[in-house]
Amino acid sequence: MPRLTRSERQAQTRAELLQAAKARFLATGYAATTLEDIAEDAGYSKGAVYSNFPDKPTLCGEVLDLIHREKTAEVEAVLHGGETLDGRLSALTKWLDTSLGDIGWTMLEFEFVVLSRHDPRLAQKIVELRADAHRTIAVALRDAVADLGFDSDEASISKLLEDAADLVLSTGIGLSVQRAVDPSLATRKIADMTHDLIEFVTAQIEAESENTREAEARS
Template sequence: MPRLTRAESQARTRDLLTDTAQRLFLRDGYHATSLDKVAEAAGFSKGAVYSNFRNKDELCLVVLDRLYAERIAEIGRAFSGGTLEDRFRAFEEYAEGMLGDAPRTQFEVEFALQARQNRELQADLGRRDALVVSALEQLVQSQVDEFGLTPLLPARELARTLLSLGIGLGVQRFVVQDVLPVRVLTDTVRVLLGVRREA
């Protein structure tokens, strides 16, 4: 097996640290996960962490980028193939498992509260929020174009509504142990897209 180049070795180390941080953040939460714990669990020195990430917040942002990308990809898969009703059912199934998922919700809420005290971190999260909205906007527009829908809101506003409702419902489900139905989200999206629920 050929020896890794320095760049390949550093990329591998960064990936291992990110994998480990994601596991610990989701298991223990943002505040309970220190860089020392990440380094130890990954089998590296703390210096290896600092040679790849400026601080815990930067590492956290990299983990969030991964989680957001996974989420967008899963929503995209739900809305690909089949009838529009098939897609809504797939999205509702996805939302049932994701919204209020305790480890992710706790981690993201803790980090959001941390960002309230740091303007640079707020800006970082704001940029990521805009990217998520743009991805959802493209997804909404593709459904509108494919099915000839007449939405009540422009695609970007509908995407923002979808994200905001999803976050709010996710936090509510996290707090009250998943008793709130996700249908409120999917039914709202149907209404905004001008789509009737099939009987």
């Protein structure tokens, strides 16, 4: 097996530190985790941590970014895996049951939000994470509408889908907080709401198309 180059070793060290930080933050939370804990878990010195991450808040932000990328990949796989809309939404419900309200993830996000209150750099990270999540949902809704035979890129429809994505994301965030406290709360309402939103958007498209046809007939 060929020896790793210096840059490859550095990348490997960083990735292993990031995975160790993720496991530790999710298990014990932000406040209770130290950089010494993370270094020990990964099998490196504390100096190795500082060589890759300037401070604990930055490292936590990187961990949340990693978690969001993993969750985004999972959601995309779920929403593009079924052959029908109902099948995709059923798969989404199963994913929500296992992911929404995960105590470690939800509480870590909360701690990071509190931490960012007086740090614009960290606040910007939260804004970016939310924007990425919104983008994922909006794309999934556009794909669902397109699969039904409608033009999801038309300006007014695109705006409807952007607003719908905001609603789904905000509801999901709120429900995840509640489920972190009471895991018995059902996640089916998210999938049901998404289904209703898609039906509403397609109804709007059909209504606009009908109005256009009537106007053309009168001219």
